[in-house]
Amino acid sequence: MNFWKFNNTILLTYAVFSIILIVVFFMYLGRITVFEDIEIRLTDSSYNSEMIFVTPLNKEYKLEKGKSGTWITRNMYARRIYLKFQNDSININEINLFINNKQMQFNPGIVRNMNGTVLIDIPYTSQQSFSKKLSYILVSNFQCVSKVYSFLLFIIGFVILCCFLLFISLDKKSKTYIIRQAKKLFCLCNIKNLSKNTVFQVLMFFALWLTLILITIFKN
Amino acid sequence: MKRKLDILPIKAYIIAFFLLLILYLLLFIQFPLHNTIGGTCDALLTIASGNFFGNYIQSVFSGYTVTSSLYPSVNVFQWGESAVGLLSLFNFFKLLGCTDVLSWYFYVVTIFTLNSFGVFIIAHHYTKNLFVSILGGVLFAFTNFAFVNLDDAHVLFYFFTAISVVLLLRYKETGRIQLLFLACIFSALQVYFSLYVFVYGTLVFLVFFIYSNKLFFKINGAILIRTAICFLMYLVVVLPFIVFYWHAKTQSQAYLPENGSWNNIIENAVLQFHNFFSVMPNNRVLPSSFQESDALFSFFEYRKSAFFGTLFMSAGIFFMIKYFKKLWPWIMVVLIGFLFSSYPYKILSSNIEFFEFVRLPYRAYFISVFALSVIVAIGLNESFKNTGKKKQILLYILIALIHVAENTPYPFPLSDFDSLKNEIKLLHGVDPPDGFYAYNIAPDECMIQDVQRVTNANSVLLCLPSNRIFGQEHGMLCYNREEIYMNHQAYFNRNMFNGVHGYIPKTRVDVQNHIDNINENDGLSQLITLGLTHIIFYKNMILDHTDDNLDRLKENERLSIIEETNEYIIFECGNFAQAKKIKN
Numbered sequence: 001m002n003f004w005k006f007n008n009t010i011l012l013t014y015a016v017f018s019i020i021l022i023v024v025f026f027m028y029l030g031r032i033t034v035f036e037d038i039e040i041r042l043t044d045s046s047y048n049s050e051m052i053f054v055t056p057l058n059k060e061y062k063l064e065k066g067k068s069g070t071w072i073t074r075n076m077y078a079r080r081i082y083l084k085f086q087n088d089s090i091n092i093n094e095i096n097l098f099i100n101n102k103q104m105q106f107n108p109g110i111v112r113n114m115n116g117t118v119l120i121d122i123p124y125t126s127q128q129s130f131s132k133k134l135s136y137i138l139v140s141n142f143q144c145v146s147k148v149y150s151f152l153l154f155i156i157g158f159v160i161l162c163c164f165l166l167f168i169s170l171d172k173k174s175k176t177y178i179i180r181q182a183k184k185l186f187c188l189c190n191i192k193n194l195s196k197n198t199v200f201q202v203l204m205f206f207a208l209w210l211t212l213i214l215i216t217i218f219k220n
Numbered sequence: 221m222k223r224k225l226d227i228l229p230i231k232a233y234i235i236a237f238f239l240l241l242i243l244y245l246l247l248f249i250q251f252p253l254h255n256t257i258g259g260t261c262d263a264l265l266t267i268a269s270g271n272f273f274g275n276y277i278q279s280v281f282s283g284y285t286v287t288s289s290l291y292p293s294v295n296v297f298q299w300g301e302s303a304v305g306l307l308s309l310f311n312f313f314k315l316l317g318c319t320d321v322l323s324w325y326f327y328v329v330t331i332f333t334l335n336s337f338g339v340f341i342i343a344h345h346y347t348k349n350l351f352v353s354i355l356g357g358v359l360f361a362f363t364n365f366a367f368v369n370l371d372d373a374h375v376l377f378y379f380f381t382a383i384s385v386v387l388l389l390r391y392k393e394t395g396r397i398q399l400l401f402l403a404c405i406f407s408a409l410q411v412y413f414s415l416y417v418f419v420y421g422t423l424v425f426l427v428f429f430i431y432s433n434k435l436f437f438k439i440n441g442a443i444l445i446r447t448a449i450c451f452l453m454y455l456v457v458v459l460p461f462i463v464f465y466w467h468a469k470t471q472s473q474a475y476l477p478e479n480g481s482w483n484n485i486i487e488n489a490v491l492q493f494h495n496f497f498s499v500m501p502n503n504r505v506l507p508s509s510f511q512e513s514d515a516l517f518s519f520f521e522y523r524k525s526a527f528f529g530t531l532f533m534s535a536g537i538f539f540m541i542k543y544f545k546k547l548w549p550w551i552m553v554v555l556i557g558f559l560f561s562s563y564p565y566k567i568l569s570s571n572i573e574f575f576e577f578v579r580l581p582y583r584a585y586f587i588s589v590f591a592l593s594v595i596v597a598i599g600l601n602e603s604f605k606n607t608g609k610k611k612q613i614l615l616y617i618l619i620a621l622i623h624v625a626e627n628t629p630y631p632f633p634l635s636d637f638d639s640l641k642n643e644i645k646l647l648h649g650v651d652p653p654d655g656f657y658a659y660n661i662a663p664d665e666c667m668i669q670d671v672q673r674v675t676n677a678n679s680v681l682l683c684l685p686s687n688r689i690f691g692q693e694h695g696m697l698c699y700n701r702e703e704i705y706m707n708h709q710a711y712f713n714r715n716m717f718n719g720v721h722g723y724i725p726k727t728r729v730d731v732q733n734h735i736d737n738i739n740e741n742d743g744l745s746q747l748i749t750l751g752l753t754h755i756i757f758y759k760n761m762i763l764d765h766t767d768d769n770l771d772r773l774k775e776n777e778r779l780s781i782i783e784e785t786n787e788y789i790i791f792e793c794g795n796f797a798q799a800k801k802i803k804n
Contacts, residue, residue: 201542209534212497216530219497220507 010169033077034136040071041098054080085118099124236354240336244329250635252325256658258634259371260516264703267320270310271710289706289719291680293727303374305413320662331373335361338382343597345386355616356597360590363528364627368500374414375583378590380406381421385428392432404450408457420587424553431549486569489580491526491562498525502629512633513643517696524582528589529626536592539599550591557588650694655760663708670783671712674790680751681716685767686735689720694763701761739772748793755791
């Protein structure tokens with residue numbers, strides 16, 4: 001007897017709903033902005049400069065300088081970032097800097113202002129690609145220590161959800177059979193008998209040991 | 221009917237003791253070989269307090285006036301969790317002629333050996349198996365958690381707890397009332413060895429007292445009288461300690477920077493999930509998130525590394541489940557230790573002020589490890605009792621090797637001061653000079669003779685540089701420097717303003733304010749009013765420009781140099797304005 005008969009109406013409903021969900025999700029991806037951590041480091045820190053950060057609402061912030069000529073922002077989205085010098089006679093032909101550890105070398109377009117300051121635009125653009133945005137949504141909603149854990153958590157959650165939905169879409173006979181088999185497997189007397197089994201005990205011990213080793217390695 | 225017990229031949233006990241002793245002598249040998257100690261502030265305090273205690277005992281017999289650091293405060297012992305029993309142990313090695321470094325080494329080896337031996341005795345009571353009992357002893361004391369608390373070795377001295385538990389178990393089997401009373405005495409004696417061990421050891425004692433008397437299962441007049449007698453005996457043994465500290469603490473005038481509340485410290489001193497898996501640096505098998513210098517600068521977080529080996533952990537959990545009915549008292553102890561050392565205690569102490577008296581609750585976890593080592597020894601014995609003797613021994617050796625590999629760092633953090641200095645320079649931007657090496661913990665003979673020659677019994681000394689002991693920049697090194705001065709005081713045998721302790725007297729804070737203003741005449745005048753007669757400036761203790769006020773001291777009209785070497789200068793206090801004018 002084939003115990004894996006599905007209800008086609010439910011499956012069709014899933015398919016339609018999934019397509020709608022995917023389309024809406026990509027529309028959403030197109031609209032969100034990615035807030036990220038930015039670290040900017042000038043290789044030549046001999047110039048006395050300020051780093052100005054401009055938000056999508058045109059608000060300007062002066063970033064505080066950290067050690068070794070580094071400016072750091074956390075979880076921000078920038079429309080524009082520029083260097084500001086108080087000395088208007090400054091003449092820079094080339095700027096060497098690192099943004100999020102990626103080196104940038106460019107010939108600056110210098111803007112000399114009336115009030116004696118010089119502005120140099122940093123050619124920085126926030127993350128716009130779909131893959132970066134997907135990664136950002138994943139990390140924001142599944143907050144784990146690293147992106148790998150967030151991704152794993154998402155996959156595990158997705159698989160569990162799929163299993164659950166598939167179970168719901170089974171026909172009545174198949175559902176009854178599976179529930180009966182599960183009751184048989186997890187009944188208390190079965191568990192008691194199994195736990196007295198030496199092989200099972202040894203396996204459980206080694207599984208526990210391996211788990212603790214992995215936790216120790218990842219926690220350090 | 222109570223059965224007669226089989227007593228293991230004394231020969232086997234002696235073999236086990238010496239095997240464990242050799243193990244720890246070899247483990248910690250890297251410290252005396254490098255002429256270092258494996259601890260920082262608390263190890264230095266143990267040495268300084270030990271030497272002071274030795275002087276104190278000598279003064280009782282010789283009639284000489286005892287001098288101390290933290291002048292003008294008296295009763296140095298009231299400022300910390302003094303463990304006179306273990307200070308006596310330290311002094312025993314000093315009496316044998318050992319240096320401070322060597323005495324500390326033997327002191328630590330003794331504590332670890334007795335800990336392991338105590339668990340051996342308990343495990344053997346259950347198993348009657350020499351090898352698995354030795355393994356149980358090794359499992360308890362040979363752990364990452366014990367090693368990170370090497371600085372404070374007295375808080376893991378559970379030998380008396382082990383003896384009292386064995387006596388209670390033997391009382392349960394034989395019914396001999398003398399064993400019960402002896403167990404009470406042994407358990408109460410812990411208070412003279414470590415206050416923390418006394419508190420947590422008493423909890424362990426209570427569990428086994430209830431277990432061996434079946435206290436809440438059947439209550440009759442005889443049991444109640446017995447319990448009352450035991451309680452009285454406990455009180456009598458503990459009473460001298462309570463009387464001494466009651467008097468000392470109510471007069472203490474201690475400086476409490478948090479307005480009398482220890483809550484901020486307790487909050488940070490409970491174990492969190494990641495602490496149970498934190499490994500100390502230099503572990504060759506498992507990764508560690510710590511650097512060696514964290515033992516010095518982030519010692520608070522470092523000491524909470526409650527990891528004791530994945531094999532030990534998994535075996536402990538496994539056998540707790542498998543032998544739940546047989547081992548329930550030990551499982552109770554594991555749970556009590558866990559609850560008192562982690563988040564539940566934080567809730568308890570924030571709602572009930574009484575529980576604030578234990579500042580560092582993570583130390584309760586030692587009783588969990590203690591109980592787990594017994595559980596694992598019993599569990600292994602039960603699981604392999606039908607296996608051949610040779611196979612058993614091989615298996616236990618394999619388990620011991622894995623356990624040792626998971627827990628033992630090599631080299632031990634703080635064992636090589638030269639490499640530690642380089643790391644401190646790189647990470648913290650300061651280069652500790654020679655004065656911070658362990659071989660300078662005690663002053664050399666020349667310095668002692670110079671100081672004793674130019675001063676007398678009524679002199680009061682101030683050692684410089686002395687600053688930043690309340691947690692400012694390089695605070696840890698400055699704090700340790702004060703403790704080195706405290707140890708030097710024990711050799712000079714003169715009163716001294718310097719020193720720090722677990723709880724700082726208010727007078728010390730006032731004195732420090734004057735010391736910070738010493739270059740202005742007001743600071744120096746205030747100190748002279750308090751009794752200052754001589755200043756010893758340690759050239760080999762200068763950390764940075766903040767410490768280096770030597771030139772200004774030399775120019776000061778109230779100070780005159782009476783002795784100078786490459787390492788130190790001794791100034792006498794007085795009015796030397798005229799003499800300096802003539803000289804100029």
